[in-house]
Amino acid sequence: MQYYSLGKQSPNVNFKTAAITGQAPDKGLYFPTTIPQFTPAQIERFKTLDKATLAFEVMKPYVGGTIDDASLQQICAETINFDFPLVPITQTIASLELFHGPTLAFKDVGARFMSRCLGYFSKQASAEKATSIDKSTSTEKPTTVLVATSGDTGGAVANGFLGVDGVDVIILYPKGKVSPIQELQLTTCGQNITALEVEGSFDDCQAIVKDAFMDAPLNKAYNLTSANSINVARWLPQQLYYFFAWQQWVAKYGNDLPMHIVVPSGNFGNICAGMMAKASGLPLGHFVAACNANNVVTRYLQTGNYEVRKAVATVSNAMDVGNPSNFVRILEIMQNNFENLKHALSSYSYDDITTASTIHRVYKTNNYILDPHGAVAFLAAEDFLDKLPTTDINKFKGAIILETAHPVKFPEVVEEAIGQTIEIPKSVQFLLDKQKVSIPMGASFAAFKNWMLTKANA
Numbered sequence: 001m002q003y004y005s006l007g008k009q010s011p012n013v014n015f016k017t018a019a020i021t022g023q024a025p026d027k028g029l030y031f032p033t034t035i036p037q038f039t040p041a042q043i044e045r046f047k048t049l050d051k052a053t054l055a056f057e058v059m060k061p062y063v064g065g066t067i068d069d070a071s072l073q074q075i076c077a078e079t080i081n082f083d084f085p086l087v088p089i090t091q092t093i094a095s096l097e098l099f100h101g102p103t104l105a106f107k108d109v110g111a112r113f114m115s116r117c118l119g120y121f122s123k124q125a126s127a128e129k130a131t132s133i134d135k136s137t138s139t140e141k142p143t144t145v146l147v148a149t150s151g152d153t154g155g156a157v158a159n160g161f162l163g164v165d166g167v168d169v170i171i172l173y174p175k176g177k178v179s180p181i182q183e184l185q186l187t188t189c190g191q192n193i194t195a196l197e198v199e200g201s202f203d204d205c206q207a208i209v210k211d212a213f214m215d216a217p218l219n220k221a222y223n224l225t226s227a228n229s230i231n232v233a234r235w236l237p238q239q240l241y242y243f244f245a246w247q248q249w250v251a252k253y254g255n256d257l258p259m260h261i262v263v264p265s266g267n268f269g270n271i272c273a274g275m276m277a278k279a280s281g282l283p284l285g286h287f288v289a290a291c292n293a294n295n296v297v298t299r300y301l302q303t304g305n306y307e308v309r310k311a312v313a314t315v316s317n318a319m320d321v322g323n324p325s326n327f328v329r330i331l332e333i334m335q336n337n338f339e340n341l342k343h344a345l346s347s348y349s350y351d352d353i354t355t356a357s358t359i360h361r362v363y364k365t366n367n368y369i370l371d372p373h374g375a376v377a378f379l380a381a382e383d384f385l386d387k388l389p390t391t392d393i394n395k396f397k398g399a400i401i402l403e404t405a406h407p408v409k410f411p412e413v414v415e416e417a418i419g420q421t422i423e424i425p426k427s428v429q430f431l432l433d434k435q436k437v438s439i440p441m442g443a444s445f446a447a448f449k450n451w452m453l454t455k456a457n458a
C-alpha cells in the first residue's frame, strides 16, 4: 500500500513515511493509491468479530507491512480498549457514544493509534541506529509533534502520546478559551508533554504552528510533525467505530435497514473516514454532515460553489472551521464528481440558539444529554429523516448520530440548557486534584520560535 499526495507534485510514500511527515512536501494530503476492498464473505465475518481483531483486520491493509503483525495487533487492541455503545435517543435516532475514551472525545481513537505508530517507528529508528556500523549516517532527531487546539484535540493528543519514547509533544492552546476539564487534560500530563498557554485565539495558535512547519531553522533543530487529522495515522483509524456501530446495528435490525449516519463536522476528517469505510465495502447508508454556522460544505452542496469564509465562533467550537482540510479527500473518494458527491452526502447547518434549545428539548423529551456538537447532529438527523425519499417509507427509517464528546466538556452551554449541573464522570475526576502546568506565550511566531530555539540549544 502506497500513498500519493493530493497535490500531485510529490512522490508516493509508504504508511510509515506518511505518518512521520504528516503532509507531503507539496503540502498535499496523503491518500491511499488503492482503497482496500473487503469481500462480502469478510464483511459477513466482521459482524461478530471481537473489536480488537476487527480493528487489526481493517487497519492491516492501510499499514501495508510497515508495522509487524504482532505489534499492529497490540496497537489496535490498545487503541480501542473502551466502549463504543449505540444508545437509542428516540424511536428513530440513536447516539453512537464516542466519548468513553480517556479524554472523553472521539479524537482518542485517532490519537492513540497515531501515537503508538510513531512510538513504534521511533523505537525502530533507535534500534537501527544501535546496529548501524557507520554512526555518522544516523542523525535521527527525536520527533516533535506540534499541535494547536481549541480544546479537544490537545487533550486526546497529550493523553495518547504520554510516555511514548522518542516523541515530544508541544500543545498550543488559547488562554481562557478552553473549558476547565479540557485545560486540566492538556496541562497536567508532564513528562514528554508541554502545554503553551497562548495569549490569543485558536486561530493565533494555528497560525504559529503553520509558520513553524515552514520555518527552516526550526525544521533543522527539530523533526516536526503535526497530529491533526491531516495525518493518515490519525485519520484512518477513525473508520473503526463505523464498523463497531454497524455491528450493533445489524445485530438489532439485520441486513435490510440501511444505517444512515450523521456526523458533526469541522475539518471533515471523521466523516471522511466513514466514507472510506463505505468505499471499502462496509454496507453503510447515506452520510449527513452536520455543521454549525461554519457551513462552507452545506452551501457547496446547495449551490455547487465552494466559497471559503473565515471561521466564526460558535457554541460547538470544535467545528469552527472555515476551510475544512479533509474535504479534498472526500472529493477524491467521490472521484471528484459532484453528482456522486450529492448522491452520497447531504449537509445541514444550524445556529447556536437552535443548538442550545435542542439540548434542552432532547433532555426534557428523551432524558438524554447531548453536547453542543451532538445537538447539531441530532437536528440534522431529524431534518434528514423528515426528507428521506418515499422508497424507504414502508420500512422503519432510522439514523445514528456520532456523539463526539462528553457534555461535561462544554459545561457552560449544556448546564444552562438543561438547567442543572452535569456530573463529572469518575474516569476524569482525578484531574480535579492535579496542578495545572503551562508556559505562558505571546501570540506571535517570533516569541514561539525564540522559545523553541532556546530549548533546542539547552
Ligand SMILES: *Cc1c(COP(=O)(O)O)cnc(C)c1O
Binding pocket: 105, 107, 152, 153, 229, 264, 265, 266, 267, 268, 269, 270, 271, 318, 319, 373, 404, 405
Ligand atoms: C474535532 C471535533 C469535531 C469535528 O471533527 P472533524 O473530524 O474535524 O470533522 C466534532 N466534535 C467534536 C467534539 C470534536 O472534538
